[in-house]
């Protein structure tokens with residue numbers, strides 16, 4: 001091989017030899033690898049053969065999952081692919097289930113549905129791999145709703161069971177009354193697209209997206225825990241406040257490193273797990289500042305940063321103001337009232353906590369502490385050792401708190417006769433998804 005060739009050309013040729021797809025695609029893929037700073041060769045992610053069943057004769061095709069698309073070709077060298085499925089949230093995929101397992105997937109092509117049959121193990125991998133990147137139909141074939149677990153402004157959330165694996169998931173149904181189909185799809189797109197680009201232990205993961213009759217459902221990992229809003233009713237030990245804050249600040253620091261603003265950080269959107277680790281949920285208002293500034297008032301009164309209210313613009317550091325309000329909630333067990341906002345530290349006895357609060361509630365977003373600065377504040381000094389001690393031997397205070405949280409969880413997750421149980425209309429909506437006749 002000519003090693004004097006530019007790296008890209010050498011790379012392109014190598015790829016071309018191996019998969020014989022068009023140069024355009026190879027360059028596109030090289031670019032995406034460069035952009036993602038992933039220096040490993042990621043050719044195809046999955047490939048398998050499938051069959052288009054016909055009455056007279058069936059035709060075999062070869063399928064390959066690429067970074068942004070799935071190509072289906074009549075030739076196993078993938079020349080002249082007959083179908084290209086774009087991995088976008090406007091693409092719809094249908095599924096056929098046999099007696100027990102997946103039997104086929106279907107795509108819309110020239111106003112018709114074309115089905116492709118394949119080995120169920122490949123179809124299962126395929127479904128998981130492109131889950132959340134396209135929209136699926138017939139959700140009821142895959143998930144059984146068990147319990148209503150929460151509700152916010154835009155959605156109702158249900159704990160459901162994945163029928164095949166018995167695994168619990170959280171299914172977020174975007175409320176129909178929230179808007180017309182386009183608006184609902186916008187919320188789904190924002191939330192799913194941003195979540196797909198994130199990978200952090202404190203951030204919820206999206207598994208799949210479904211649609212039926214203009215209702216959208218986002219299937220997410222289920223978090224066994226209690227929303228911070230419920231825990232705030234009781235006084236928390238300082239160690240636990242610090243642990244929750246460190247989790248939250250690590251999350252915001254990660255988001256800030258990617259120039260993403262959550263725009264709705266508040267206790268309802270933070271789930272605290274048994275070990276006091278947290279998961280941040282609800283990215284329905286999130287925005288990526290790489291694509292320009294965001295200029296709409298988003299979030300929840302009481303948690304907005306001043307610049308969001310005044311200039312109607314979320315800045316790189318707007319989330320940190322909301323994190324400051326959460327710290328105030330945690331320490332005082334009180335809501336932040338406007339009258340308290342500019343002298344919040346006066347309500348906090350601990351000097352270090354008061355100072356940190358002051359820095360996070362700074363009006364000027366440029367002077368306001370970033371997440372990383374907050375993590376380095378003396379308030380958290382020495383906390384690691386407390387953390388380690390807790391791992392070995394829980395303090396009695398911590399044990400009491402865990403017990404309280406367990407009680408809360410039991411109360412929250414036990415089926416209730418109250419309005420938290422599934423109503424008939426919702427059950428109907430959950431069950432009458434677009435099941436394809438077999």
Ligand SMILES: Nc1ncnc2c1ncn2[C@@H]1O[C@H](COP(=O)(O)OP(=O)(O)O)[C@@H](O)[C@H]1O
Pocket residue numbers: 149150151152153154155156157170172204220221222223224227268269271281282283284
């Ligand atoms: N993945 C999840 N696991 C467990 N509970 C969840 C999950 N997602 C949401 N919830 C619960 O549902 C509530 C509403 O969900 P959220 O995504 O915040 O919807 P909204 O956009 O309407 O505010 C949350 O406050 C939380 O109690």
Ligand SMILES: [Mg+2]
Pocket residue numbers: 152153268269282
């Ligand atoms: Mg919410």
